[in-house]
Amino acid sequence: MENQLRSINVFSYGLGEIIKEISKKGTESDITLYNRKDGNRIMTFIEPSRYPDKISSLTDSIYPSDVAIVDGRKLDRFLGEVLVALDLFRKDSGIIFVDEYADTSSLRKIIKGTAVENYDFFSGSAMDLVERIAGLPERSVTDSPVAIVDHAFTVKSVGTVALGFVLSGSVKKHQELRATYAGKEVQVRSIQMQDADQEIAAKGSRVGLALKNISSDDIQRGEIFTDRKIDPVAKVTVEMHMHPAVREKPEGKTEVFLADFMRFQRGTIEDSTLEMDREFYPVSEWFVLARQTTLPRVFSRCRITK
DSSP states (O other): OTTSOEEEEEEEESOHHHHHHHSEEEEESSSEEEEEEETTEEEEEEEOTTTTTOHHHHHHHHTTOSEEEEEOSSOOHHHHHHHHHHHHTTOOOEEEEOOTTOOOHHHHHHHTTSTTTTOEEEOOOHHHHHHHHHTSOOOOOOSOOEEEEEEEEEETTTEEEEEEEEEESEEETTOEEEETTTTEEEEEEEEEETTEEESEEETTOEEEEEEESOOGGGOOTTOEEESSOOOOEEEEEEEEEEOTTOOSOOOSSEEEEEOOTTOOEEEEEETTEEEEEEEEOOSSSEEEEEOSSSSSSEEEEEEEOO
């Protein structure tokens, strides 16, 4: 539809000054969100503001993104960890910012064979960057609705408000959805995008949802609203795909952290058995694991087999 808002969510690493030039700061915590609206086009930039100290700041910022923009002008271990994370999350659309006439041979060698391999190398202006991001293809909205929350709070005269992203399908005003972790049936009272009321929010939308039948205290980051059935899991058999950049593989019973679905929760893995301290709801059968010590802290992509 011609008047439908088009949204794109952009993971941004190391480009804070450029992002501030082209967008307006919104919600800020361990991840910081910036917003830009041009006509019917909305861009949400997501920065891991507590990274590298907090690895979940990085993974929570990457997860809902459609495209990544990365500062490639300084090759260090943290850029390496960011590139590993983007590869594990299969973020294969993006831009690497470099100095004009820079020798990019070392960086190209690092990303060869990864999801980042086909990122564009870019050295233009901030506005050129906006136009480059805007050239991405439109999305399908045929899937069932799934929205994920990053922040929630209570607004006087409005009630519970959850901020998040529509991961698939579309969310509609007055729609009945289930809050998976809270275990509650909720109703979408209203939808806002860029401070404007909307009847519907399509896949990719950054939204504020006013909700009925749930308190903001019941909502944590990674809460999932959906009308489809997702079964919780705690102990599962997984197929591990260790990242090639990881040298130290888990041996014996090892502490790990689920670093996906905008969640970061503890568990252990031994051989192919993953046992979490508490249940989680897998939005998909694939997810990323992390650890708290040796870089890269994100180390494996896993698939639930049973």
